[in-house]
Amino acid sequence: MSDAANLDVFDRRESEVRGYVRAFPTVFDRASGSTLVDADGREYLDFFAGAGVLNYGHNNPVFTRALIEYLERDGIIHGLDMATSAKRAFIEAFEQYVLAPRGLDHKLQFTGPTGANAVEAALKVARQATGRSNVVAFTNAFHGLSVGALAATGNSTYREAAGMPLGNVTRLPYDGYLGADVDTLDLFEKMLGDPGSGLDLPAAVIVEAVQGEGGINVASVPWLQRLRALTAERGILLILDEIQSGVGRTGSFFAFEAAGIVPDIVTVSKSISGSGLPMSLVLLRPEVDVWKPGAHTGTFRGNNLAFVSARVALETYWADAEFTDAVAAKSALLRAELEAIAAEYPELGFVVRGRGLMYGLACDADRALAGRISKEAFTRGLVIETSGAFDEVLKFLPALTITDDELRRGLAIVRESLAAVRSA
Template sequence: MTNVAIDISNDLSVDDSSLDTFSRRESEVRGYIRSFPVLFDSARGSTLTAADGREFLDFFAGAGALNYGHNNPAFTRALIQYLERDGIIHGLDMATSAKRAFIEAFEDLILTPRGFDYKLQFTGPTGANAVEAALKVARKKTGRANVVAFTNAFHGLSLGGLATTGNSHYRGAAGISLDNVTRLPFDGYLGAGVDTLDLFEKMLADPGSGLDLPAAVIVEAVQGEGGINVASAAWLQRLRQLTADNGILLILDEIQSGIGRTGAFFAFEESGIVPDIVTVSKSISGSGLPMSLVLLRPDVDVWGPGDHTGTFRGNNLAFVSARVALETYWADDAFTDAVAAKSTLIDAYLRDLAADHPNLGAVVRGRGLMYGFAVDSDRTLASRISKAAFERGLIIETSGAFDEVLKFLPALTITEDELNRGLAIVRSSLEALL
């Protein structure tokens, strides 16, 4: 999540586009309003419109919650029809027709074609709640407390998820010690040519290492907030083998990198592995409505009734739009083929941009439509580009331990014209700063 701090203390006129109400009454915890200080009023596709009529191209997509764009008409129509017929909105974990239709679509279009056999646990509506559930069930299944997480990981800001999150800025807000987690280096953390799993394998085999046998390993196939760090297929395959050999459950956090963001429905698919537990949120609802779920290998589903509950684990409006999203975009390969073409475009553009400015030493990394433009030589540059791009009508955030990575997260439905226009704004912003 971006830590870009744009000054919004300037004289603001008191009209319908003023931010004075937020400055006066909203908690200081607010963040994105500081990076993008405008009153937004409407949105469609990849365009956000402010109350004063200004339009902004969106390379942020609700931090990955809007993979299909804003107010996708396919979802809006379905939601309106559901509301007009008085469909169930709040259902806890009771059986509803909306939930059944989603489960059946997910089974038919996602699980069965991939040969996956998972039980679905609907948690509270945040990704952090899904992570909490995954960690709890792993500990319950194994009877062990320790969990392995990785450098630059981001797994949410509730205490369990925060314990597995790496960033010191977020960890510092906990107010208590964050225990029962062993931190190990992610793929590439120690530089090219170093397989960081050598350390994990050695520690598992050595009774003097001090590593308590973990209940689980939690990992992102592509780290989003950590700086768009991509785990190689070989690294994930070795991690899967190490966990299986040692009776450790493997949790894949697909909250930001999943639902087509890296090309395939799940980011881990490229490696061919099958995790024991998968956490899903953000764009699973399609429409931006809150929804989270945990995919559990059947023998890992050791919950008793009500062991992990919550009032809003039955968001039926989200079930409606999620089903439509699956049926609209995942019934064939047309959608993923289009994402692949746009991925090729953005990859080539960013590599050309880096080559045009060799003194920056910029590194381009990513997959699908999840890319980072990292500049370690000037760790303020990405934040300054974000600010300059916003002034030119583009919303784009930063990530990484030092916010040194300009993070590209456009909607997967963005047109190539919109993508090229946004990339041109990034280039002009960078060159203006240089």
């Protein structure tokens, strides 16, 4: 048995909860840019990017060099929420390259290193700031799998795993859930104004501008703007979950920027460190920052290595428009190719949706097709996952630094894989 095919120890000792290894059954050993290499030396093109963690690619040399230099000078690694030079430099860079250009005046809260922890903190502070407990979330939302975040997550498979009731969340239909001609916020507005609706005035509304795990569902600009207006009128805090859709994934730094709105709270994780090191933060309007010192802690809320690479990412990629212009060009290429694939198979009723380099090819006519394409693509050297309530969406999440040639090569593998599974 080859080294890459030898998964015995994982089968023998790792919990049954493991997931991605089942979809991509090989032992990965090295990675660079948009290429993964397994233990046998076989290369795979990566259209997965760590589920959105690796927006700048694997082992980006800009970050690697900065991290090595920091380690070699004995820079602080673990610092809880103490002040460190690495944290100070990151905050200053975030002010300069993210907050100031967008006219944002949010405070930064460094939570535990997972996106779920950022969501937990956002929900907790929203409830404290308003004195209310109910939260509105949307169909097909994904906000994490710890209990508070899970209550706002839609997928029944994840929810059932909680083993307990998940309360204090009202679920409403996301934009487009009832069809393109229905504005689902009509229901929200009606319920807010009707004392008989059973909807307690929410502390907050939590929403993804582009739903990732839910199937690459894109909220329209008018829908997001109306949601912001409805919440602002009634003193409801608006939380934008930018954990997967942020940090350039949809073209702009934040996905909500397209709507020209200012959320009260923003959750950020996944690609914020740039290097793949764990890091999360919550952006809070100053008046929402009602925390008492130490009211939300975590042993690893001060990942200084992540601060180093996160700062370098901002300085390298967000100082001007060159990076976002390149993403826009690749986005146009990706969308054109996906629309061409959809046109070639009209009988499948493919729907192309997404923004930036966050796209989905959805097939409701054959909900198992996306999974079959993903499996076939892996045998041909492409790592690509699925999403959606029925895993009916082939999910394109390549690194934002991917080359045009790599993007075209991966799309060619998708075409070949689709043809192969259709003829099987």
